[in-house]
Amino acid sequence: MKFTATAAIVLATAGFAHAADESAAWSQFRGPNGSGVADGESPPVEIGPDKNVKWKVTAPAGMSSPIIAGDKLFITAFEDGKLLTVAYNRADGSELWRADAGAQQLEKYYEAESSPAASTPATDGQHVVSYFGSCGLRCYDLAGNELWRYELPPARLPGNFGSGVSPIVIDGVVVLVRDTQDGSEILALDIASGEVKWHQPRQSMVSYSTPVAWKTPTGTQVVASGRGRLVSYDLQTGSEVWSVEGMPSVSCSSPVIADDIAFFAGWAPGGPDSEFQMPSFDQLLKDLDKDGDKVLSQEEGTQQFGGMFDSMDANSDGKIVRDEIEALAKFMADGTNSAFAVKGGGHGDLTESNVLWRQTKGLPYVPTAIAYRGQFLMVKDGGIVTAYDAKTGEQIYMERAVQPGRYYASPVAADGHVYFASLDEGVITVIEAGGDSPKELAKSESFGERISATPAIADDTLYVRTAGHLYAFGE
Numbered sequence: 001m002k003f004t005a006t007a008a009i010v011l012a013t014a015g016f017a018h019a020a021d022e023s024a025a026w027s028q029f030r031g032p033n034g035s036g037v038a039d040g041e042s043p044p045v046e047i048g049p050d051k052n053v054k055w056k057v058t059a060p061a062g063m064s065s066p067i068i069a070g071d072k073l074f075i076t077a078f079e080d081g082k083l084l085t086v087a088y089n090r091a092d093g094s095e096l097w098r099a100d101a102g103a104q105q106l107e108k109y110y111e112a113e114s115s116p117a118a119s120t121p122a123t124d125g126q127h128v129v130s131y132f133g134s135c136g137l138r139c140y141d142l143a144g145n146e147l148w149r150y151e152l153p154p155a156r157l158p159g160n161f162g163s164g165v166s167p168i169v170i171d172g173v174v175v176l177v178r179d180t181q182d183g184s185e186i187l188a189l190d191i192a193s194g195e196v197k198w199h200q201p202r203q204s205m206v207s208y209s210t211p212v213a214w215k216t217p218t219g220t221q222v223v224a225s226g227r228g229r230l231v232s233y234d235l236q237t238g239s240e241v242w243s244v245e246g247m248p249s250v251s252c253s254s255p256v257i258a259d260d261i262a263f264f265a266g267w268a269p270g271g272p273d274s275e276f277q278m279p280s281f282d283q284l285l286k287d288l289d290k291d292g293d294k295v296l297s298q299e300e301g302t303q304q305f306g307g308m309f310d311s312m313d314a315n316s317d318g319k320i321v322r323d324e325i326e327a328l329a330k331f332m333a334d335g336t337n338s339a340f341a342v343k344g345g346g347h348g349d350l351t352e353s354n355v356l357w358r359q360t361k362g363l364p365y366v367p368t369a370i371a372y373r374g375q376f377l378m379v380k381d382g383g384i385v386t387a388y389d390a391k392t393g394e395q396i397y398m399e400r401a402v403q404p405g406r407y408y409a410s411p412v413a414a415d416g417h418v419y420f421a422s423l424d425e426g427v428i429t430v431i432e433a434g435g436d437s438p439k440e441l442a443k444s445e446s447f448g449e450r451i452s453a454t455p456a457i458a459d460d461t462l463y464v465r466t467a468g469h470l471y472a473f474g475e
Contacts, residue, residue: 119164120166338363
């Protein structure tokens with residue numbers, strides 16, 4: 001691990017203001033402090049491949065979500081073996097520049113469902129910071145000039161699914177949570193120079209969720225989910241302030257801060273309260289071991305696990321044995337799937353003292369829930385939308401309300417409307433926020449491509465990244 005930057009660049013950027021630029025309207029994954037909310041904006045409700053399209057352009061592959069600074073839009077991408085940060089003109093979608101991260105080796109990732117460019121960049125309106133699990137952090141100015149880089153070795157995660165966590169920028173500080181099998185940590189760097197301010201080890205060895213900032217009377221904290229625990233860190237020192245037990249074995253979704261309450265909702269397969277349970281190795285042998293050698297070859301295992309065989313084969317020897325299945329089952333079972341709310345204040349373990357409510361139904365797998373108009377709203381695979389009262393945790397509804405299918409993109413909201421983008425079908429459904437039941441306002445035609453990226457909102461425009469294109473929608 002090493003930090004690199006030229007003295008000339010450090011001097012040139014030392015005078016940059018640390019305060020976030022107000023032009024960074026959608027500055028990180030899920031926008032303002034990861035909330036997914038852009039109230040005050042009025043993007044169109046009726047959208048589709050040919051409806052209210054301001055522009056549409058081809059975009060390189062990747063699963064990161066778009067962010068916005070001033071008149072520019074940014075994504076990360078993977079093309080021709082290169083990991084890229086790409087900038088677009090928001091007026092017409094024309095590409096302005098692309099920068100190669102210069103990765104020497106790609107992290108292992110599950111190609112059918114992930115990408116080495118899955119992390120969303122972050123900006124303060126003057127800098128753009130991109131993270132790649134293959135090589136670390138890269139910082140650019142808005143013109144595409146590299147200012148500094150912080151090198152990290154390729155991330156190694158259980159199952160080789162690839163990285164998904166995104167960096168954030170708080171008060172001139174870049175914060176990254178990097179949970180890996182080779183040593184997990186949360187680290188903070190000065191955005192102007194790239195110098196490390198602090199780093200702290202973490203217990204979690206896998207997490208795909210992005211942290212959020214919590215402004216408290218005693219200072220700014222960074223709230224990060226991980227294996228089994230939600231943890232809050234002091235932004236200035238990195239010291240752990242508080243934690244809450246009762247998290248999934250693997251956190252894909254991120255925490256949310258609203259009205260001085262921290263919310264989380266997440267689910268992982270194989271937990272004690274999960275509808276999906278890992279079959280025993282003996283059962284797998286009975287069903288799949290055609291040659292009777294007491295192991296599962298790739299041909300046999302693919303029948304059960306499909307393209308995930310390599311992820312199950314922990315030592316990459318071309319076969320799955322009992323120890324690998326039992327270790328995975330134990331890992332998956334060691335967690336609690338739930339949605340909960342935590343009130344501010346306090347130090348140490350707040351599981352018993354500060355948790356306002358906890359629920360276990362309707363939980364999302366990948367998408368992050370949204371706190372909006374007095375409700376904590378989430379979408380579960382199958383198109384099931386669940387709303388809890390944000391203050392009391394009382395269930396308001398749980399209904400199949402949006403396009404059936406899987407969901408990776410998180411819901412976003414503006415002007416009393418909540419937008420849900422389905423993964424495989426590429427359909428965007430809009431419902432009215434705050435009601436006693438989910439009222440559908442519009443549903444797009446299929447975009448004919450997967451939508452895994454969370455949309456962005458700025459200047460009454462909705463920006464959507466599909467598998468191969470970028471769209472801007474406006475009246």
